[in-house]
Amino acid sequence: MLLLVAMPAGAFELQGSWQQGSLVHGQAEPGTRVWFGESALRVSPQGAFVFGLDRDEPAKVELRWQGQGDARPLSRRYAVAPRPWKIQRIDGLPPDKVEPPPEVMARIEREQALLNAARDLDSDLDGWRQRFAWAATGRISGTFGNQRILNGIPKQPHYGIDVAVPVGTPIHAPADGVVSLAEPDLYFTGGTLMIDHGHGVSSIMVHLSALKVRVGDAVRQGEVVALSGKTGRATGPHLHWGIGWFRSRVDPQTLLPPMPVRRAK
Template sequence: MPAAALDLKGSWQQGSLVTGQVEPGTQVWFKDRALRVSPQGNFVFGLDRDEPVEVEVELRWQGRGDTTPQARRYAVAPRPWNIQRIDGLPQDKVEPPTAVTARIEREQALLNAARDRDTTGQGWRQGFAWAATGRISGVFGNQRILNGIPKQPHYGVDVAVPVGTPIRAPADGIVSLAEPDLYFTGGTLMIDHGHGVHSIMVHLSALKIGVGEPVRQGEVVALSGKTGRATGPHLHWGIGWFRSRVDPQTLLPPMPAQRR
């Protein structure tokens, strides 16, 4: 049978979001996941920070009556991450106390439930806007190894802004999580942009919207803060596709120049 039509756009490197277009009715798989395809044939998937060097997209073209899968392989460019090793720290500064282990596990389940949503929303197709503007104080992908223990990589971009700065929805969506006081992230808000794509904004001082409420790009949804495990006021903003982490800066225009 002839090859099924497939148009993919995005950067084939770790931490990127790839969007696609197929003939309506075509089924698409990525990493053994059947992707949600819109009635118009649009779909999206994310390349994780640690994505392997080759991935496979599989199509099944129903329009011609032949459902034989077609597999297409793509190379993924690795990115150089900044790895910092720090030894000799007091152990209570490296691992959380056992007394909060159950709390951390409960909160992780909440976060994962929001990440696992697969809805029909189309906010991911808009093009993303900065949730806050200011000096970029942290970038995606960096990681610390403390006393030989690898800690979670930095899965977002940090914007240094004063406490109380309005935080705006980067794209249309539905609020999927709104928690004022999580152990690591403090005030935490997640927005479901559809098809598994979501934003997470953390260390917030106030939430302006609740779970299940629709938001429009540019709408104020929270105020920045330094809650949770934060050493100073800033917005940490991450983007994900299900449980794959994506670099927000790959989806954004340059940070607007700041007035002095």
């Protein structure tokens, strides 16, 4: 559901869905300063900005803005609708299937630092303004936000969408951007590619069998950037694709048209 909110004259308009896991676009008068909570947002010279509502975003958020003619910032609080997440509990698993072995924890921490560095980029790219396209098409085998509790230990929620495709399926850039991370073999995610779309918005595609681009490459929407696989901790061949606003996680399906229907040959 898209919600268009018109603010007072001289302020801005917001477009998006006020629910957990959504991306909200804004348009302000050029020169306006905008804050989401305590975070100062990048505003383009034309007044465009964006922010994300995390999977676990609290029920109330605050937006502040200050136009060039305003003596002080104005503010408004918004209600964020919760979403029901599917929680699956599995007990009696062998401990080595629940927690990584201690000898790989240093590797996991190093790799997490790489991922966070890519997520923290705040470039002036504008690919985030495009209507996102599917990185691959096929059966949706996993959805955003679900979580498992294994042997009583809550695991990281599923921060993306899974598309079941055979190994070697071409993976396409969902929007314009610049490659910010290209790693062939991370512990959890195997072949991992991240694309910076600008203003803190990024895509991550994982379990890849091959990378077709390098860090720093500019890519266009629809360009083949990788091949799907089952690398890392994957139980079968598929594409896991996530979208984030800095370290907040956004549901890709809220930004996409319906999955194209494959016609039988």
